[in-house]
Amino acid sequence: MIRLRTLPSYHGCCCPPSCRIINPIRSFTSTPTALAGHNKWSKIRHKKGAADAQKSAQFSKFAKEITSAAKAGGTNPADNLRLAGLIASAKKLFMHKDKIQAAIKRGGGIKEGGAALEEATFEALGPGGVALIIEGLTDNKTRANKSVQYILKGYGARSTPTAFFFDRKGRVTLSSGPNGTQLSTDGVIDDVLEAGAEDVGPVEEDGTVEVICEPENTGSIGKAFKEKGYEVTGVELAWIKKDDTQVTIQEGTEEEQLLEDLLEKLEEDDDVVRVWHNAA
Numbered sequence: 520m521i522r523l524r525t526l527p528s529y530h531g532c533c534c535p536p537s538c539r540i541i542n543p544i545r546s547f548t549s550t551p552t553a554l555a556g557h558n559k560w561s562k563i564r565h566k567k568g569a570a571d572a573q574k575s576a577q578f579s580k581f582a583k584e585i586t587s588a589a590k591a592g593g594t595n596p597a598d599n600l601r602l603a604g605l606i607a608s609a610k611k612l613f614m615h616k617d618k619i620q621a622a623i624k625r626g627g628g629i630k631e632g633g634a635a636l637e638e639a640t641f642e643a644l645g646p647g648g649v650a651l652i653i654e655g656l657t658d659n660k661t662r663a664n665k666s667v668q669y670i671l672k673g674y675g676a677r678s679t680p681t682a683f684f685f686d687r688k689g690r691v692t693l694s695s696g697p698n699g700t701q702l703s704t705d706g707v708i709d710d711v712l713e714a715g716a717e718d719v720g721p722v723e724e725d726g727t728v729e730v731i732c733e734p735e736n737t738g739s740i741g742k743a744f745k746e747k748g749y750e751v752t753g754v755e756l757a758w759i760k761k762d763d764t765q766v767t768i769q770e771g772t773e774e775e776q777l778l779e780d781l782l783e784k785l786e787e788d789d790d791v792v793r794v795w796h797n798a799a
Contacts, residue, residue, distance in 0.1 A: 579787075581609045582622040586656060587792045589626025590638070591756050592738060600741050601754040630658050639663050639790065642681040643671050646777035647768045650681035652758045652795040653785060663790040670788065674781035684797045685758040689737025691716070691730040692753030693744060702728045714743040727752070731759065760797035767799045 585605050592599035596606055602623070609619055628636045639660050641653040657663040671677065696702050704719055707728055711719045716732040723729070732740050734756050741754035768775045778798065785794050 577612060578609075578614050578618065581605060581612070581614055582618060582625075583786075583792050585609065585619060585622035586626040587654075588755065589623045590628075590656065590792070591626075592754055594623050594627040598738075599754070600745060600751045604752045625656060641667050641678065643676050643678050644681060645671075645676040645781055645796070646674060647766060647774040647798075649766045649768065649778055650684040650760075650764070650797045651676070651785075652681060652685060653791055654793045654795070655788075655790045656792050657790040659790075666788055666790060667785070670781070670784050674777050674784070676781060682758075684764045685760055685795065687734060688717075688757055688759045689732040689734045689740065690753065690755055690757040690759070691732065691737065691741045691744060691751060693728045693730065694726065694750040694752045697748030699750070702726060704728065710744065710747060710749075714740045716740050729753075758795040760795070765797050765799040 585602065588599060588602040588605055592601055594602070596603035606619055624630070625636060630636050636656045636658050637660060639655040639657050641651075641655070641664070643651045643653065645651050653667060655663055655667070668678065693702055693707065696706060700706075702722055704721055707719055707730070711730055714730075714732075715736060716730045718731040720729040720731070730740065730744070737754055737756060741751050745751045768778060778796075782794055782796065785791050
């Protein structure tokens with residue numbers, strides 16, 4: 520038999536601190552506890568874990584982008600400029616070939632194991648009245664719906680029609696002009712009109728220019744720019760937010776943080792491919 524001995528209470532005891540029994544879990548000394556290699560290992564492990572998590576997040580993002588590109592423009596990189604560009608970028612990051620192929624198959628409607636995938640689109644209003652369109656590919660629409668609704672509810676968002684806040688358009692992204700020349704709106708406009716596109720945006724911070732067109736013309740316009748010597752890095756169908764319905768969220772507010780957290784959580788979901796919003 521094991522006998523349990525009750526330790527005496529030292530509450531109000533006048534004995535010196537050295538005679539008291541101190542719980543070893545907590546340290547009341549101002550001198551750091553010396554555990555050989557503990558702090559060093561914690562830092563190394565933290566850095567390695569952060570690096571691994573960042574790499575995993577990059578691969579996950581590329582996989583979804585590849586899936587989205589294959590869904591929109593077909594699974595053959597030779598005929599799908601956006602897909603070809605994403606594959607090249609993924610390989611530069613040493614993304615495994617099997618993961619790339621799995622993402623392409625997923626975009627073509629085939630999941631590992633042969634399960635068919637279906638498109639799923641959800642519309643919602645998020646924090647601050649920001650309109651959301653959530654595009655997904657899933658082998659179980661019921662599961663995907665429950666997952667998305669659970670995430671929306673957790674951030675104060677609700678399902679409601681929002682497509683009227685956007686225009687469904689084709690979007691071609693150009694990275695450089697013929698022979699690697701720097702892009703400008705004026706320099707692109709003639710080729711935009713010749714190709715039959717509707718509009719061209721300003722030069723972005725990264726030097727790219729977006730060309731907007733009707734959805735059915737997206738592939739042919741992307742090919743036309745490619746044949747003229749432009750570097751085409753994006754060919755996709757997009758939900759373009761209307762200028763007169765954009766919502767401005769004040770910086771540093773709770774609404775801004777909620778919206779950022781909501782978008783991040785949605786993009787982490789396995790069934791979600793893309794999230795569009797009309798925040799300014």
